[in-house]
Amino acid sequence: MTDEREERILAEVHDDFGMIRVLEVEDYRFLEFGDAIEQSCTFTADPAWLEYDYTRAMLIGALCHEAPESALFLGLGAGTLTQACLKFLPLEDVEAIELRPEVPRLAMEYMGLEDDPRLYIRVGDALQLLETAEPADLIFVDLYTDVGPGAGHLAWSFLENCQKRLTPGGWLVINQWANDDGRPLGAALLRGLYHRHYWELPVKEGNVILIVPADLEQVLELDALMARAEALAPRLGYSLQTLIKDIRPAS
Structure with a gap:
């Protein structure tokens, strides 16, 4: 779903279970676990908006x-x-x-x-x-x-x-x-x-x-x-x- 040409890594951390990354693509932010496994998507203008x-x-x-x-x-x-x-x-x-x-x-x-x-x-x-x-x-x-x-x-x-x-x-x-x-x-x-x-x-x-x-x-x-x-x-x-x-x- 994300376009690599436009994505920006905002945070990347490692814990006992692996990696967690936050990416930003235009008006959306994505919470990912491990190897680009998307867990959540947030519309930054309205975090209560349900995208999926x-x-x-x-x-x-x-x-x-x-x-x-x-x-x-x-x-x-x-x-x-x-x-x-x-x-x-x-x-x-x-x-x-x-x-x-x-x-x-x-x-x-x-x-x-x-x-x-x-x-x-x-x-x-x-x-x-x-x-x-x-x-x-x-x-x-x-x-x-x-x-x-x-x-x-x-x-x-x-x-x-x-x-x-x-x-x-x-x-x-x-x-x-x-x-x-x-x-x-x-x-x-x-x-x-x-x-x-x-x-x-x-x-x-x-x-x-x-x-x-x-x-x-x-x-x-x-x-x-x-x-x-x-x-x-x-x-x-x-x-x-x-x-x-x-x-x-x-x-």
């Missing part, structure tokens, strides 16, 4: 909740989705757990992540720290490394505990890798774990966003979701309707 369909699809998952007050982000990256949720949702308490200590620092210094008083960032392994996190109305799982999805994306007990950490009526939103057949990575595991009671939203980047309710009695009300998305569109600057139409029951 997978982040917009994760926001759609958040809109399944009528009025969320708390959110937990497992994996922070540049914080664009976190910023969008803080800006557009009635959140009062937001926690983010990020494995790599340099990531939050770079996000704040270069990617526009604001030091919002509602946001609390902890550094550590989400698989270990989940049990110490407060229950939340929304939980987002986006644990990617420079070689693909982290272990948590296929860890039965972790994914089960994510759902259990939801408050009543809450929603779990997982950015899952898609296989060649368009189904999510670990589809059989997910069907068994969540009793086929979840929804999928495939996006063009090759991911499938999973939208999982707190319990089996809870359903995704498409009409209400569409109405909330439509009401938010003028503030977002883009429509979510086309993506919402691609939501499907668990495959």
Whole structure:
């Protein structure tokens, strides 16, 4: 996506997990892990702008909740989705757990992540720290490394505990890798774990966003979701309707 003739390296650091780099290309900045593996993209004029369909699809998952007050982000990256949720949702308490200590620092210094008083960032392994996190109305799982999805994306007990950490009526939103057949990575595991009671939203980047309710009695009300998305569109600057139409029951 980036043009090497125009890109400028703003920062490059090394930690126990490898290299992290921040690049700037015209009006965008990119957070990369390892050998040019893009993790996040920020529109510098508006850090809450969601450039990619997978982040917009994760926001759609958040809109399944009528009025969320708390959110937990497992994996922070540049914080664009976190910023969008803080800006557009009635959140009062937001926690983010990020494995790599340099990531939050770079996000704040270069990617526009604001030091919002509602946001609390902890550094550590989400698989270990989940049990110490407060229950939340929304939980987002986006644990990617420079070689693909982290272990948590296929860890039965972790994914089960994510759902259990939801408050009543809450929603779990997982950015899952898609296989060649368009189904999510670990589809059989997910069907068994969540009793086929979840929804999928495939996006063009090759991911499938999973939208999982707190319990089996809870359903995704498409009409209400569409109405909330439509009401938010003028503030977002883009429509979510086309993506919402691609939501499907668990495959």
